[in-house]
Amino acid sequence: MxxxxxxxxxxxxxxxxxxxxxxxxxxxxxxxxxxxxxxxxxxxxxxxxxxxxxxxxxxxxxxxxxxxxxxxxxxxxxxxxxxxxxxxxxxxxxxxxxxxxxxxxxxxxxxxxxxxxxxxxxxxxxxxxxxxxxxxxxxxxxxxxxxxxxxxxxxxxxxxxxxxxxxxxxxxxxxMPPTRGQAKRFYELFVKMEEKTGSSLWKELAEPLWLRYGVPEYLAGVLALRYVYRMINGKDFTAMEKLLTQKEVALQDMVWVAREDVLLLAEMAMAGIEMLPRQERLSWQQIKAFYISLCR
The missing domain is CATH 3.40.50.1970 (Rossmann fold)
Structure with missing residues (x-):
């Protein structure tokens, strides 16, 4: 496309x-x-x-x-x-x-x-x-x-x-519509994070969030990209998030996941991750941990 x-x-x-x-x-x-x-x-x-x-x-x-x-x-x-x-x-x-x-x-x-x-x-x-x-x-x-x-x-x-x-x-x-304000800052963050991961794994983690909860695609992508980058490189994007979003609020506080949905979300993500090359996969425990981090 x-x-x-x-x-x-x-x-x-x-x-x-x-x-x-x-x-x-x-x-x-x-x-x-x-x-x-x-x-x-x-x-x-x-x-x-x-x-x-x-x-x-x-x-x-x-x-x-x-x-x-x-x-x-x-x-x-x-x-x-x-x-x-x-x-x-x-x-x-x-x-x-x-x-x-x-x-x-x-x-x-x-x-x-x-x-x-x-x-x-x-x-x-x-x-x-x-x-x-x-x-x-x-x-x-x-x-x-x-x-x-x-x-x-x-x-x-x-x-x-x-x-x-x-x-x-x-x-x-x-x-695509022109991006302005907060949406523009989030999208810029998304692009920067995507450039640094070099993996498509994040898409499988993000999709259940917008499918089930209607989370905006770019925000779900940022959350998933940040988690994948931390798992792969052991680093976080917290400083960059605060700079581009101009907010002190953590990104995970902008999305709420019901604890009873964690298993379903993890199963949805795993169904896609299993189709990826073995070196691009996360374990079941790591996938669950991502959605648990979005619970309150």
Whole structure:
């Protein structure tokens, strides 16, 4: 997935709309008020003026896959709209079909699963398509937490709903909102910590926190990165945390985990850690200790 961040997101989206003029765009709306607000936003209103827009409201990946299969997709129009901006959103000017969506990391995963289910359906026309996704993130998501070669969707109870390859992701683009204030300081901290660990282990520890508790992805990542770095290098990031967050409050005091959930969270993390190379794993006792440290 390609990631776009910065303050000129609106301008880039406007450019993308002009390049997609008269093409067929499906707007995917997870049932709820935030999605309806996105549908009524100025950006989507402009899109509806220039493109053939299909509104697809959904609640589950399976339902969305069925709706995608029922769509009447246009054939590529064969028009060329070359981009003159290095950071222009559209990198495939010949493609006339797009998916547009809004939400958080879980919605992004669900949409990717829905597309995978659609492409595996018995619809011969759909099997040959690799319809790219333009996803507008409502909150900052660390790029390293976006779907990669493997797409794994779990619910808040840790039950696996989908596990499969993710070859379609290369053509997708995620637009991140500009970060300001505390979110910006936390994200800067996250980037600095990630550079120093060189391990993907932290992602498996962080995911149960945002899946079950809705902890912002970058904050869950900071907590997990700090713990992994301490386990690997025997050092802590306390001084850096205080500098960048400008707070004397410890990060673990910003997240509360129910003690009765520790085993479930540890099992969720272990399910992912077991798929990592042996040298990147933590023991069961170390994994439990991470979640216990977040209890009060």
């Amino acid at each position: 390609r990631v776009i961040t910065g303050t000129n997101t609106a301008e880039q989206f406007h450019t993308w709309i002009k390049e997609q003029k008269d093409s067929h765009v499906a707007v995917l709306l997870r049932s709820g008020q935030k999605a309806e607000d996105f549908w009524e936003s100025g950006a989507v209103t402009e899109l509806r003026l220039h493109c053939q827009v299909e509104k697809l409201v959904w609640e589950t990946p399976e339902e969305l896959a069925d709706r995608l299969q029922a769509c009447q997709w246009r054939e590529p129009a064969g028009r060329v709209h070359p981009s003159k901006q290095e950071e222009a959103i559209c990198r495939q000017p010949y493609e006339a079909e797009w998916l547009l969506a809004f939400g958080g990391l879980y919605e992004l995963q669900e949409i990717c699963v829905a597309r995978a289910l659609w492409l595996k359906s018995d619809n011969a026309a759909a099997e040959d398509k690799r319809v790219p996704l333009l996803f507008v993130a409502q909150d900052m998501i660390p790029a390293s937490m976006l779907p990669e070669e493997l797409l794994w969707l779990r619910d808040p109870e840790g039950v696996t709903r989908y596990l499969g390859a993710f070859p379609e992701g290369a053509a997708d683009t995620v637009i």
